[in-house]
Amino acid sequence: MPLKFLAPLLIILNNLCAQNNFQGVVADFETQQALAFVNIGVVNQNSGTVSDLDGFFSLKIHTSQKDETLKFSMIGYESYSKKISSFLSQNSSGDTIFLMPEVVELSEIILSEKKWRRKTLGNKTRSKSVSTGFTNNVLGNEIGVIISVNDTPTVLESFNFHINENQYKPLVFRVNIYSLKNGEPHRSLVYENIIVNTSLRNGMMRIDLREYNVWVDDDFYIGLEWIQDLGNKSLLFSADRLTGTIVNRQTSQGNWNTVKGLGLGFHVEVKY
Numbered sequence: 547m548p549l550k551f552l553a554p555l556l557i558i559l560n561n562l563c564a565q566n567n568f569q570g571v572v573a574d575f576e577t578q579q580a581l582a583f584v585n586i587g588v589v590n591q592n593s594g595t596v597s598d599l600d601g602f603f604s605l606k607i608h609t610s611q612k613d614e615t616l617k618f619s620m621i622g623y624e625s626y627s628k629k630i631s632s633f634l635s636q637n638s639s640g641d642t643i644f645l646m647p648e649v650v651e652l653s654e655i656i657l658s659e660k661k662w663r664r665k666t667l668g669n670k671t672r673s674k675s676v677s678t679g680f681t682n683n684v685l686g687n688e689i690g691v692i693i694s695v696n697d698t699p700t701v702l703e704s705f706n707f708h709i710n711e712n713q714y715k716p717l718v719f720r721v722n723i724y725s726l727k728n729g730e731p732h733r734s735l736v737y738e739n740i741i742v743n744t745s746l747r748n749g750m751m752r753i754d755l756r757e758y759n760v761w762v763d764d765d766f767y768i769g770l771e772w773i774q775d776l777g778n779k780s781l782l783f784s785a786d787r788l789t790g791t792i793v794n795r796q797t798s799q800g801n802w803n804t805v806k807g808l809g810l811g812f813h814v815e816v817k818y
Contacts, residue, residue, distance in 0.1 A: 565608045568639050571601045572618060575644040581620060583720060583739060584645070584771045585686060587799030588630070589615040596685040596773045607634070608698045617799045621739055627645060640730030650737055664703075667693050668768075669790055672708040672750070677782035678792065678808055683772055686798030688767015690731075691790065691810050697818035698763040704815045705753040705768060706759030709746055713779035716745045720771040721753060723760055730802045731767040731793065735760055741773075755814075767793060768814060784811035 572584045580601025587594020588611055597603040607616070612631040620626040620743055623645040628636075637643070668691060680687055706720055721740040724731035744751065790809025793800050 556642065558577070565606050566639070567604060568632065568634075568637075569602070569604045570618075570637070570640060571642045572597045572603060573601055573642050573644055574623075575646045583741070584618055585619040585798035586618050587616070587686060587797055589617050589627070589799050590801045592796040592799055592800045593749075594686045594789075596771075596798055600694055618643060618645060619644060619799070621734055621785050622648060622650075629650045630718055643798060654660060662701075662817040664815065664817045666813055666815050667695070669809045669811045670706075670813050671784050671786050671809065671811040673786060673811070676785045676787050677710045678785040678810060679780075679782040680772060683776055684797050685772055685775060686800070687772040687794070687796060688769050689792060689794045690722070691792070692726065692729075692765055692767050692793060692810045693814060694765050695762055699761045700763070700816045700818045702755045702758075702760040702762065702814050702816055704755055705812070706750065706815065707810075707812045708750050708784040709748050709782070710784055711780055712744075712747050713780040714776050714781060715747075716743050717781065718743050718774045718776070719771050722767075722769055722771050724767040725762075726765055726767060731769075735762065735766060737788075754795060768812060769793065785809055786811070790795070 572581045573579060574581055582597060582599045582601060584597040586597065586603050586605055591611065591614060593606065593611065595603050595605050609631060613730035614630050615627050616630050616633050617625060617627045626643065626645055654722060680689060719742055721742060723735045725733045725735055738758065740758060742753055788807050792805040792808055792810050794805065
């Protein structure tokens with residue numbers, strides 16, 4: 547029988563402290579339009595969520611977190627951060643939280659008149675005997691790997707992984723690509739959301755990244771984020787035992803964790 551190794555991506559904690567269930571909507575400050583898939587959470591705490599297609603969110607905030615920082619962030623917008631005690635004194639449940647569009651000056655890379663070489667970086671396993679993946683559908687859950695880069699500039703052409711089991715139909719997730727700081731994911735390297743929908747039950751998944759013009763000059767993180775509540779089912783990817791390291795966080799704005807000894811089959815096709 548195939549072995550399924552489930553990375554500990556969710557830890558359920560019993561917290562007896564009083565809590566507020568804050569609900570609201572996130573919207574664009576200029577257009578007043580609701581914003582889907584905004585990351586909302588307590589910084590470095592496993593307490594967070596993601597806004598839905600209508601910009602709605604619901605977040606449990608414990609009284610013990612009053613001195614912590616609540617953060618709203620989304621690609622293309624300035625992050626909004628506020629001490630929880632201040633946020634609750636200035637906002638009531640049901641309010642709309644506005645984010646300001648961010649003007650980003652993109653770095654240029656000259657792609658012409660260069661003889662490109664291509665290669666694959668990361669773990670290419672398609673093993674069906676070892677699997678790992680999301681064990682719950684908590685919004686903001688992320689799972690990914692760090693990819694080492696030797697050549698600069700390196701342009702990302704596709705993100706690939708083998709699905710061993712997918713009980714969702716359809717499946718919706720976001721691809722995140724971050725630079726690193728102190729060995730952990732730090733700043734997004736993409737300037738628009740990469741949202742993927744698939745009904746693939748099992749098999750090789752290839753996500754074309756060419757239209758996003760992503761290039762790197764150093765090691766980086768690439769992974770998947772859970773952004774829609776689809777119910778408690780199963781999504782498992784090919785993996786290798788005793789090799790590699792998985793990098794994950796339980797929810798939006800939470801702290802990053804590493805799971806060593808399990809190589810997740812995520813890889814990218816690049817040119818350099």
